[in-house]
Amino acid sequence: MAWNEPGGNNQDPWGGGNKGKNQGPPDLDDALRKLQDKLNSLFGGGKSGGKSGGNSGGGNSASSGSSSGMFVGVLILAAVAYIWNAVYTVDEKERAVILRFGQFHQTVEPGLHIYFPPFETKYQEKVTELRTYNLRQQMLTEDENIVEVSMSVQYNIGDVKSYVLNVAKPLISLEEASQSALRHVVGSSEMYQVLTEGRETMGVEVRKRLQDYQDAYGTGLKVNKVNIESAQPPKEVQAAFDDVIRAREDEQRAKNRADAYANKVVPEARGQAQRELEEANAYRDELVARAEGEADRFLKLLSEYRREPNVTRERLYLETMESVLGTTSKVLVDVEGGNNMMYLPLDRLNQPRQAGQSTDGSSGLSQQDLSNIANQVTEELNRRVSSARSSTGRTTR
Structure with missing residues (x-):
């Protein structure tokens, strides 16, 4: 139930009693006056007089005390507001520059600090935050072609x-320097080169040149990285440029196939050439060694011939006939000074005998039998030669 309704307790929420049926909201003048009295009591002033106040001298004294109390309160509030605005905090990612009377005073590190405006001016900037500037423009290459390059810094x-004091607008200087470095x-x-494998190299060169510009201007900016995000010809000539790219790719592919074929064929050819050289050297060494052996054999044979000419001549004759008739299956034995000739049917001796063939399919004559026959033939030849020489000696006498 409301306080001013019938049956209520007539309790005024603004502290007043029920003074009648015309009771309304509190008087603003009374509220302001009460606030002023409280401030005066706090700052040393007395209470102001009421409607039936004292003499005029007392009224002037109360007014002056009230004015002085208000002034002191305003000063205290102003001091509190000044200190509140002068105290500031510098984060770890920030740095602050303090100017005193327009000149550089100090660079403030992270922490809680205070400065004194208007004598000092504070510039607080984020120094560790990476910022990005994007650029996309068309420019002319060395071979007078137009390319569209997109870059981020x-x-x-x-x-x-340097960022605060040297240049009025360092970011605009960075943008203009970026365009200049990229165009260069x-x-x-x-x-x-711009459109294919040269992007990374271009990014490094642009960053170096851009940093040199910033150092020369004294902007205090540090360029961390430059990315050449895209590089392409204008849309009007894109189809022709794609044809050129495909042709160059075909050329490179053909070169790679040729290099692969050369890498396969050239080692084989070199190996074959080396092998032929080695075979030629071996053949030369063989011929030289054989010639040297034949020459040494001839010299030894000459010395033997000088000691025994007849024996040596006979031996040479026999060896020659043996080499000539060695491939035949018949052996003819001729005796000097006689007409007798012995015929040895070696072709039949080599053939297996039907009666004496063994069960395992081997020939009738063994290797020992052949050796015995050869020894008998040799003895017979020596005997005939000796008899022929003895008969020749008797005739001579």
Whole structure:
């Protein structure tokens, strides 16, 4: 139930009693006056007089005390607001530059600090935060072709003092320097290099040149990385450029196949050539050794011939006939000074005898039998030669 409704307790929520049926909201003048009295009591002033106040001197004294109390309160509030605005905090990723009377005073590190405006001016910047500037423009290459290059620059504030004091608009200087550095690098490169494998190298060159510009201008900015995100010809000539790219890829593919074939054939050819050289050297060494052996044999034979000419001549004759008739199956034995000739049917001796053939299919004559026959033939030849020489000696006498 409301306080002013019938049956209520007539309790005024603003502290007043029920003064009648016309009771309304509190008087704002009374509220302000009460607040003023409280401030005066706090700051040394007395209470103001009521409607039936004292003399005029007492009223002037109360007014002056109230004015002085208000002034002191305003000063205290102003001091509190000043200190509140002068105290500031610098985060770990920030640095602050303090100017005193317009001149550089100090660079503030992270922590809680205070400065004194308007005598001092504070510039607080984030120095570790990486910022990005994107650029996309068409430019001319060294071989007079137009390419469209998209680039991004990542940077931060390296020297906050230079960033604040040296250049009025360092970010605009960075943008203009980025365009200049990119145009210089692209203008010094050919179109094929810009569009294919030269992007990474271009990014490194642009970053170096851009950092040199920033150091020369004294902007205090540090360029961390430059990315050449895309490089392509204008849309009007894109189809022709694709044809050129495919042709170059076909050329490179053909070169790779040729290199692979050469890598396969050349070692084989070199190996074959080396083998022929080795065979030729071996054949030469063989011929030289054989010639040297024949020459040494001839010299030894000459010395033997000088000691025994007849025996040596007979031996040479026999060896020659043996080499000539060695492939035949018949042996003829001729005796000097006689007409007798002995015929040895070696062809039949080599044939297996039907009656004496063994069960395992071997021939009738063994190797021992052949050796015995050869020894008998040799003895017979020696005997005939001796008899022929003795008969020749008797005739001579």
